[in-house]
Amino acid sequence: xxxEQLSIFLENKSGGLADVIDVLARRGINLRxxxxxxxxxxxILRLIVDDTEGALAALKEAGAxxxxxxxxxxxxxxxxxxxxxxxAALRAAAINxxxxxAFPVKSGEAAVVVFRFDDEPAAVAALRAAGARFxxxxxxxxx
Amino acid sequence: xxxEQLSIFLENKSGGLADVIDVLARRGINLRxxxxxxxxxxxILRLIVDDTEGALAALKEAGAxxxxxxxxxxxxxxxxxxxxxxxAALRAAAINxxxxxAFPVKSGEAAVVVFRFDDEPAAVAALRAAGARFxxxxxxxxx
Amino acid sequence: xxxEQLSIFLENKSGGLADVIDVLARRGINLRxxxxxxxxxxxILRLIVDDTEGALAALKEAGAxxxxxxxxxxxxxxxxxxxxxxxAALRAAAINxxxxxAFPVKSGEAAVVVFRFDDEPAAVAALRAAGARFxxxxxxxxx
Amino acid sequence: xxxEQLSIFLENKSGGLADVIDVLARRGINLRxxxxxxxxxxxILRLIVDDTEGALAALKEAGAxxxxxxxxxxxxxxxxxxxxxxxAALRAAAINxxxxxAFPVKSGEAAVVVFRFDDEPAAVAALRAAGARFxxxxxxxxx
Numbered sequence: 001x002x003x004e005q006l007s008i009f010l011e012n013k014s015g016g017l018a019d020v021i022d023v024l025a026r027r028g029i030n031l032r033x034x035x036x037x038x039x040x041x042x043x044i045l046r047l048i049v050d051d052t053e054g055a056l057a058a059l060k061e062a063g064a065x066x067x068x069x070x071x072x073x074x075x076x077x078x079x080x081x082x083x084x085x086x087x088a089a090l091r092a093a094a095i096n097x098x099x100x101x102a103f104p105v106k107s108g109e110a111a112v113v114v115f116r117f118d119d120e121p122a123a124v125a126a127l128r129a130a131g132a133r134f135x136x137x138x139x140x141x142x143x
Numbered sequence: 144x145x146x147e148q149l150s151i152f153l154e155n156k157s158g159g160l161a162d163v164i165d166v167l168a169r170r171g172i173n174l175r176x177x178x179x180x181x182x183x184x185x186x187i188l189r190l191i192v193d194d195t196e197g198a199l200a201a202l203k204e205a206g207a208x209x210x211x212x213x214x215x216x217x218x219x220x221x222x223x224x225x226x227x228x229x230x231a232a233l234r235a236a237a238i239n240x241x242x243x244x245a246f247p248v249k250s251g252e253a254a255v256v257v258f259r260f261d262d263e264p265a266a267v268a269a270l271r272a273a274g275a276r277f278x279x280x281x282x283x284x285x286x
Numbered sequence: 287x288x289x290e291q292l293s294i295f296l297e298n299k300s301g302g303l304a305d306v307i308d309v310l311a312r313r314g315i316n317l318r319x320x321x322x323x324x325x326x327x328x329x330i331l332r333l334i335v336d337d338t339e340g341a342l343a344a345l346k347e348a349g350a351x352x353x354x355x356x357x358x359x360x361x362x363x364x365x366x367x368x369x370x371x372x373x374a375a376l377r378a379a380a381i382n383x384x385x386x387x388a389f390p391v392k393s394g395e396a397a398v399v400v401f402r403f404d405d406e407p408a409a410v411a412a413l414r415a416a417g418a419r420f421x422x423x424x425x426x427x428x429x
Numbered sequence: 430x431x432x433e434q435l436s437i438f439l440e441n442k443s444g445g446l447a448d449v450i451d452v453l454a455r456r457g458i459n460l461r462x463x464x465x466x467x468x469x470x471x472x473i474l475r476l477i478v479d480d481t482e483g484a485l486a487a488l489k490e491a492g493a494x495x496x497x498x499x500x501x502x503x504x505x506x507x508x509x510x511x512x513x514x515x516x517a518a519l520r521a522a523a524i525n526x527x528x529x530x531a532f533p534v535k536s537g538e539a540a541v542v543v544f545r546f547d548d549e550p551a552a553v554a555a556l557r558a559a560g561a562r563f564x565x566x567x568x569x570x571x572x
Binding site for chain 1: 158160161164165167168169171172173174176177178179180181186223224225226227230231233234240241242243244245246247254255256
């Protein structure tokens with residue numbers, strides 16, 4: 001049930017970010033979710049796009065350092081306590097969350113949160129046992 | 144035009160995350176945007192909520208280390224190139240982006256991206272000159 | 287063979303760093319190794335001191351958020367290739383390094399490097415099989 | 430008074446670290462100081478070496494993403510309170526420390542700490558006014 005994320009290294013945060021997003025825009029690739037983590041000297045841009053292959057090809061052609069990572073996109077009931085229930089299931093199974101960010105496309109009455117786990121199979125099993133619903137690759141990628 | 148963000152220190156990533164989100168859910172506080180950055184030993188949860196004062200009070204009562212930070216939420220035309228235009232304006236003004244993440248509530252035809260800047264007044268001036276529209280505190284906080 | 291490290295959360299990097307180091311200096315606690323990792327809004331100070339218990343007590347009394355973590359201090363022959371050999375042994379055993387920094391006290395002809403591993407027992411076994419020598423807690427703590 | 434540091438991007442932490450250190454060892458380049466910061470998906474290796482030009486050339490030839498950054502190496506009296514005095518001077522001048530780590534070569538009775546500052550000229554002025562002594566590039570680079 002994993003969804004593909006691109007992790008892109010930014011040597012120069014502001015200029016690098018503009019360049020990467022511009023490369024993707026010129027190819028007509030849509031951004032579905034994004035997050036920028038920073039260290040003092042570098043940045044990491046994490047993206048979910050509607051055409052991962054096309055984005056990777058365009059980025060490599062432009063000389064960017066990018067790689068694909070598997071993440072899990074979980075639908076979270078959009079009410080107070082919705083996310084608390086998901087996190088309680090992960091804690092009960094002693095699952096470590098590496099990082100997480102919101103996926104800004106609503107799917108019906110649910111919000112979607114993207115998780116990166118140390119141990120993705122165990123996390124997916126725990127979430128499934130708790131009745132969680134997942135966004136699938138086909139919900140994210142263009143057909 | 145800044146929006147208030149809470150930065151919350153997580154001593155134990157998975158358990159700490161579940162505890163913080165649970166504290167807020169019990170008070171009926173809604174999460175508007177969230178992102179978790181991680182170091183190897185700790186995590187930082189960044190949240191935008193609909194009741195910042197109430198969330199801070201609840202978190203301090205629960206013993207969490209939280210503080211408020213000003214961020215800028217920018218509406219981005221929801222089409223390829225929408226974000227590229229915003230980033231080009233920031234680059235032209237030599238504005239440094241510390242970090243950024245998506246705000247998962249659509250406002251009409253626009254997506255919203257949250258930015259943390261080194262120099263917020265200069266960033267806001269550059270964005271305004273480029274015709275950007277901002278989400279205001281009143282769009283985020285409950286009335 | 288683990289050595290104890292203190293991980294201390296810095297809400298305000300510069301002021302917080304000065305406060306923490308001052309608290310320890312007033313108690314006569316010696317710093318053996320240190321490193322400061324940073325995120326945009328917070329910092330993490332990692333310390334090895336000669337009196338871990340005393341440092342923890344002093345920090346908690348001063349209201350700091352600190353916790354103990356186990357790290358491994360490895361003697362590295364102080365010549366080109368010395369560290370390469372240690373890292374080759376870790377790579378051959380598929381051991382993940384979470385972070386690492388130098389320990390600035392020489393022990394004879396060797397330099398000392400501090401490692402934080404995901405899986406410390408596996409890392410120690412791999413290093414021992416490769417003939418590595420470890421700094422022990424008794425080499426670091428005051429008697 | 431700045432000293433040159435190399436910041437090297439590690440796409441794969443353990444393997445990448447071993448490769449980089451091996452490339453330098455084969456050229457006979459000595460490591461004077463090192464630190465590895467980590468994000469969940471990538472790492473950043475910070476090095477001070479005795480031949481910065483040679484190291485950069487070797488790394489680029491090997492396909493690594495590396496760049497040079499200016500840092501300040503300050504001698505710190507090697508007794509409790511030595512570092513506290515240096516940090517108090519920085520705090521009094523409202524200087525922000527981006528990150529810091531120990532330089533593992535003693536120079537007489539002093540330890541040496543490497544600082545990365547936002548505003549290096551202001552930091553150097555404040556340290557100089559407080560009587561700090563600096564390690565110079567000629568103390569680090571081979572003649």
